[in-house]
Amino acid sequence: MQSLAVPPSSPSPSPSLPAQRSAPDTPSPSRHRRIVRRTAKYLVIAALGYAVLWLFAFLGMLGAHAWASAHTSGGSGRTVAGINHLKQVDAKVWRGSAPGDAGYQQLASMGVRTVVDLRAEKMSAEDIARPTQAGLNLVRMPIRDGQTPTEAQVNEFLRTVQDSPGPVFVHCGAGVGRTGSMTAAYMLRTGEAGNAEAVKATLAVGPPSVEQVYYVMTGSHHDSDQPPLIVKIISRMLDAPRRMKASM
Incomplete structure (x- = not known):
């Protein structure tokens, strides 16, 4: 009797092991350095670039x-x-600059009737009350240091100025940038000066910020637009050291 051949059984595949994940590369000390x-x-390059730009703007x-100041009449x-x-x-x-008690009293004796304070800095109740204690009307229009007045x-x-019963004295802290911007806008809007004359009058008192000069240069008899954003950014970057020193 013929025997049937049994086909050999194929070996069962061995279970595959899960692939091992390689550990993440850690930066070598030399790469970290x-x-x-x-x-x-x-x-360092950015700091040097800022320093050169600041020095150029400051000296300019x-x-x-x-x-x-050499081409403008005195005080x-x-x-x-x-x-x-x-x-x-x-x-x-x-x-002018911010007065003290004696300054407010003297302004009142000169006939000044209204004080416009442009300072946005934190002030004590005593400081705020000084003009009224001298018999002066006080109007506050806060403008941040180095910046410009709004149209409003x-x-x-x-x-x-129109409603005041007598002369108006306007001031900020030092009586330079914010005061110069406001009085320049006043002269432009009233037609008392053109842009070139207003810029010269502003610069003659002291160095204002870049955005304040731009503001006066581009003002008109009809409006007082704010400088564009890029001018504000550059100006405030360049003016940052002075403002930090003033706040100390």
Whole structure:
């Protein structure tokens, strides 16, 4: 009897092991040092670029201030205790730095009736009350240091001058940038000066910020537009060291 051949059974496949994940590469110490050095290099380049740009703008503004002051008539010919940069803009408006008690009293004796305070800094109740204690009307229009008045603030200033029973004294802290921007807008809107004359008058008192110069250069008899965003960014970057020093 013929036997049937049984086919050989194929070996069963062995179970496959799960693939092992390779451990993430850890940066070698030398690679880490290269990253640190590269980052430090970029930071140094950025700092040097900022320093060069700041120095260029600072010297340029100082030169413009020196030229303008040499080609502009002197101050008002009058002095008031504690007030720097005192100037008479016209028969209705005076400008200068922030007065103290004696300064407010002297302004009142000169016939000034209204004080416009442009400071946005934190002030004590005692500081705010000083003008009214001297018999002066106080109008506050806060503008941050290095910045410019809004259209609404310029319109309010014009109304304040018109409604005041006597001359108006406008000031910020030092009586330079914010005060210069407001009085320049006033002169442009009233037609007392053109842009070139307003810029020269602003620079003659002291070096303002870049955005304040731009604001005066582009103002008109009809409006007082804010500088574009890129001008504000550049100006505030360049003005940051001065503002930090002033806030200390």
